[in-house]
Amino acid sequence: MPAPNAAPSKVSRASLDELARTCSQVRRDILRMVHAVQSGHPGGSLGCTEFMVALYFKVLRHDPKAWNMDGVGQDLFFLSNGHISPVWYSVLARSGHFPVKELATFRRLDSRLQGHPTTHEGLPGVRMASGSLGQGLSVAIGAALAKRLNGDTHLVYSLHGDGELQEGQVWEAAMSAAAHKVDNLIATVDWNGRQIDGDVDQVMPLGDLPAKWRSFGWDVLEMNGNDMADVLRGLEEARSRTGQGRPVVILMRTEMGQGVDFMTGSHHWHGVAPNDAQLDRALAQLPETLGDY
Amino acid sequence: MNPYPKLDEKDTRSGFGAGLLEAGQRDPRVVALCADLTGSLKMDAFAKAFPDRFLQVGIAEANMMGIAAGLTIGGRVPFTGTFANFSTGRVYDQIRQSIAYAGKNVKICASHAGLTLGEDGATHQILEDIGMMRMLPGMTVVVPADFNQTRQATLAIAVHEGPVYLRFGRPKWPVFIPADMPFEIGKAQVLVPGTDVSIFACGHLVWRALEAAEALLREGIRAEVINVHTIKPLDTAAVLSSVERTGCAVTCEEHNRHGGLGDAIAQVLACHRPAPQEYVAVNDRFGESGTPDQLLRKYGLDTPDIVAAVRRVRARR
Numbered sequence: 001m002p003a004p005n006a007a008p009s010k011v012s013r014a015s016l017d018e019l020a021r022t023c024s025q026v027r028r029d030i031l032r033m034v035h036a037v038q039s040g041h042p043g044g045s046l047g048c049t050e051f052m053v054a055l056y057f058k059v060l061r062h063d064p065k066a067w068n069m070d071g072v073g074q075d076l077f078f079l080s081n082g083h084i085s086p087v088w089y090s091v092l093a094r095s096g097h098f099p100v101k102e103l104a105t106f107r108r109l110d111s112r113l114q115g116h117p118t119t120h121e122g123l124p125g126v127r128m129a130s131g132s133l134g135q136g137l138s139v140a141i142g143a144a145l146a147k148r149l150n151g152d153t154h155l156v157y158s159l160h161g162d163g164e165l166q167e168g169q170v171w172e173a174a175m176s177a178a179a180h181k182v183d184n185l186i187a188t189v190d191w192n193g194r195q196i197d198g199d200v201d202q203v204m205p206l207g208d209l210p211a212k213w214r215s216f217g218w219d220v221l222e223m224n225g226n227d228m229a230d231v232l233r234g235l236e237e238a239r240s241r242t243g244q245g246r247p248v249v250i251l252m253r254t255e256m257g258q259g260v261d262f263m264t265g266s267h268h269w270h271g272v273a274p275n276d277a278q279l280d281r282a283l284a285q286l287p288e289t290l291g292d293y
Numbered sequence: 294m295n296p297y298p299k300l301d302e303k304d305t306r307s308g309f310g311a312g313l314l315e316a317g318q319r320d321p322r323v324v325a326l327c328a329d330l331t332g333s334l335k336m337d338a339f340a341k342a343f344p345d346r347f348l349q350v351g352i353a354e355a356n357m358m359g360i361a362a363g364l365t366i367g368g369r370v371p372f373t374g375t376f377a378n379f380s381t382g383r384v385y386d387q388i389r390q391s392i393a394y395a396g397k398n399v400k401i402c403a404s405h406a407g408l409t410l411g412e413d414g415a416t417h418q419i420l421e422d423i424g425m426m427r428m429l430p431g432m433t434v435v436v437p438a439d440f441n442q443t444r445q446a447t448l449a450i451a452v453h454e455g456p457v458y459l460r461f462g463r464p465k466w467p468v469f470i471p472a473d474m475p476f477e478i479g480k481a482q483v484l485v486p487g488t489d490v491s492i493f494a495c496g497h498l499v500w501r502a503l504e505a506a507e508a509l510l511r512e513g514i515r516a517e518v519i520n521v522h523t524i525k526p527l528d529t530a531a532v533l534s535s536v537e538r539t540g541c542a543v544t545c546e547e548h549n550r551h552g553g554l555g556d557a558i559a560q561v562l563a564c565h566r567p568a569p570q571e572y573v574a575v576n577d578r579f580g581e582s583g584t585p586d587q588l589l590r591k592y593g594l595d596t597p598d599i600v601a602a603v604r605r606v607r608a609r610r
Contacts, residue, residue: 070367078363119395127366129395132386138356139391142363142371145348149324150367169387172353176360180348 011058011232019228021289022057022094023049027259028286029090029293033106035279040107040115043269044161045087047192047225047254051159052087054231056095059239061154064096067124075154076143078128080136081161081190082116083271089113092125094290103293134167136160137187141177141247144185155242158187163195166204171216177247178217186238187218188250190225194267209251218249225252260285295507297484301468303440305461305497306404310335311440312447313372313402317343320370323451326361327374328354333463334374334404354379358387358399365397370451373399377406377460378419385425392456393429400450401426405463407547408575408592409497409585418580424552426458427525433457433478434525436546436554438499440468442522445476453478460496462547464585467500470520481528483535487517490603491535494545495521495554498573498594502545505599516603524554532561541606542570545599547589550574569609571602 026049034040055077062074079088086106093100098112105111112121116131128139140158147154164170177185189209197203206212213220219241223234231252238248256270257263260282274282317323317339324346325339331349340347350357354375361371373380380403381388392399408418426434433455437446443461450457474482484499485506494502499520506516517535521528536542542562544555555572562568575592589595 072367076366128362129390132390135355135359135387135391138359138387139363139366141356142360143366144363145360146364146367146369149345149369152367169353169355169359172351172356173359176350176353176356179351 011229016228019053019057022053023228024286025288025290026053026087026090026094028283028288029103030086031260031274031279031282032292033086033089033103034273036104037107038273040086040273041083041271042086042273043194043256043263043267043271044081044084044190044192046260046263047256047258048084048087048159048190049259050228050231051188051225051252052091054228054235055157056091058232059235060157064125067097069127071127072150072152073154076127076156078130078136078140078143078156078158079117080130080158081133081164082130085113085115085117088117097125098123100293133161133164134169137170137173140185140187141173141182144182145180147184155239156185158185160187160189161195162189162191162193162200162206163203165189165206174213174216174218181245182247183243183245186242186248186250188252190254191251192254192256194256194270196267196270198267213249213251217246219244219246221248221250223250223252225254226258295485295503297469297503299467299469301440302465303468304463304465305437305440305443306333306463307335308437308440308443309402309404309447309459309461310338312444314338314342316448316451317346320451322368322370323372324348324364324369325372325374326350326357328352328357328379330375333376334402336374354384355387358384359391361399362391362395362397365399371399372402374402374404376417377403377422378417381422381425381458382419389429393432396431397456398454400457400459402447402459404461406460407462407496408580408588408594409547410463411585411588412582414582415579420549420575420580421552422460423524423546423548423554424556427552427557431455432525433523434460435478435523436460436495437522438496438520439466439470441472441474442470442476446522449476449478462497466497469500469503479523479526479528481531482520482522483517483531484520485516485518487515488538489514489516490607491517491519491539491542492545492599492603493519493521493532493542493554493558495524496547498545498547501589501594501596502599504596505603508596508600509603514603514607521554524557527557527561529561529565532558533566536562536566536568541568541610543573543599543602543606544570545573545594547594548574550576569606571606573599573602
């Protein structure tokens with residue numbers, strides 16, 4: 001039975017077009033950042049672009065200008081699969097957390113935009129270090145519990161890779177979130193079926209993923225992470241299912257490398273930077289909509 | 294004479310339990326997490342007094358560390374409780390990334406440290422934890438000497454901003470630090486002033502060091518006994534000031550000789566004031582089952598071992 005506040009998303013065509021333009025620019029940022037230092041992780045970043053843009057430009061109830069570590073009275077987001085930092089940095093900059101031109105410092109000495117996200121350099125928008133996989137769900141649960149203790153009704157969102165689910169800590173966390181009825185948390189899994197060494201099914205199959213999460217006591221939704229309308233619908237539905245005694249997980253189907261034709265269809269672009277010619281080919285597919293940094 | 298006579302016998306973990314309850318009463322931000330060892334860590338009183346601020350996480354220490362880190366976001370002051378082995382080695386990467394590197398205000402409280410956990414044997418007797426924790430940038434490492442000091446240390450770390458590793462133990466142990474003796478993180482305590490040798494000790498071995506000093510006095514050797522309850526940040530000034538007068542050092546710890554208090558002191562001496570030093574520590578071995586007293590004797594951490602180390606180091610001056 002749908003929750004009383006579960007209204008289908010009414011997003012106008014114009015609004016979807018605007019989000020699509022933002023996605024195009026974010027994808028350009030990702031590719032240019034990774035190309036500039038010839039390192040980083042474009043594949044998952046490109047695949048999660050719609051989700052991150054939807055989250056930061058439509059869904060999160062937050063004020064980027066008033067960002068602070070405690071985030072009381074704000075929705076929070078944790079990136080557990082920290083290697084897709086390029087998409088996060090782009091979206092954080094484009095949503096006003098820090099100057100867009102700072103994207104040019106990605107992975108360079110003395111930068112706040114470290115290879116993997118960190119609080120260490122004081123980058124607004126980042127509340128936890130991540131990169132060593134499997135740790136972010138526990139952190140998100142802790143932050144959600146702090147909100148509950150503080151009487152703060154805002155939500156906590158988190159994103160995880162599907163390969164990351166091979167880490168045991170994720171399932172320790174999943175068990176505890178259900179046990180403690182952490183129902184102000186929406187975790188999303190980037191279900192692209194790829195990881196560094198190959199297809200997830202080949203490296204270490206996850207089995208029946210929806211059934212696994214359900215058996216751990218979670219409310220499970222699925223959505224197409226590369227269809228903006230479906231992402232908005234999925235996130236809204238997830239939000240409507242919070243506050244009902246169970247944590248919520250969205251299993252989000254995406255394509256690694258989405259948006260660049262030659263980067264999709266394999267795990268190859270998980271952590272490989274394009275060369276000059278490849279960058280040109282890729283950028284030709286992605287209109288510059290908001291101005292390159 | 295030992296100016297700190299034995300007042301009582303109590304386990305240091307009970308000092309932690311008492312301190313945690315008080316910290317919770319003083320500050321509503323304090324929350325506690327435990328991985329299925331609430332009774333062993335003496336966290337029951339806190340759990341009973343503040344059920345909403347106590348989180349049972351089950352046998353899942355990695356998750357506990359992550360949840361604790363998350364709880365700081367929103368201003369909570371989390372204390373995690375489990376055995377020292379599961380507080381450090383099992384969760385080193387979680388502590389490293391989600392707590393130390395992220396600069397989170399988590400208090401990692403570790404019981405059953407060292408050989409004196411006794412009969413459970415080497416799987417549980419971690420002797421490497423001080424080394425692991427003091428290698429982490431920004432981590433404070435506190436190893437109090439008795440029940441009273443563990444209680445005081447628990448209260449002190451509750452108001453200290455930043456990640457802390459607090460190490461204590463299982464057995465009943467002499468209580469000799471007066472309950473009202475001031476405790477300051479990072480400030481070593483000269484318990485017995487002396488001129489002939491500096492004995493630096495932490496945790497359970499502080500009592501053994503006091504016994505050794507008494508025995509040495511009967512031989513006419515006036516040992517200075519210093520309680521180094523904070524391994525990091527180390528009270529460098531206190532170390533140098535003592536060795537300046539005595540010219541030699543003995544370090545005593547319930548830990549592997551690699552990476553612990555002895556190495557911390559050796560580094561200070563080597564860099565600032567080279568002087569002979571002898572280690573009273575476990576000689577790069579794993580422990581085994583036995584009573585605490587038997588184990589301290591077998592592994593060379595007993596009072597006569599400290600006395601012998603003093604004789605050796607004085608001969609090298």
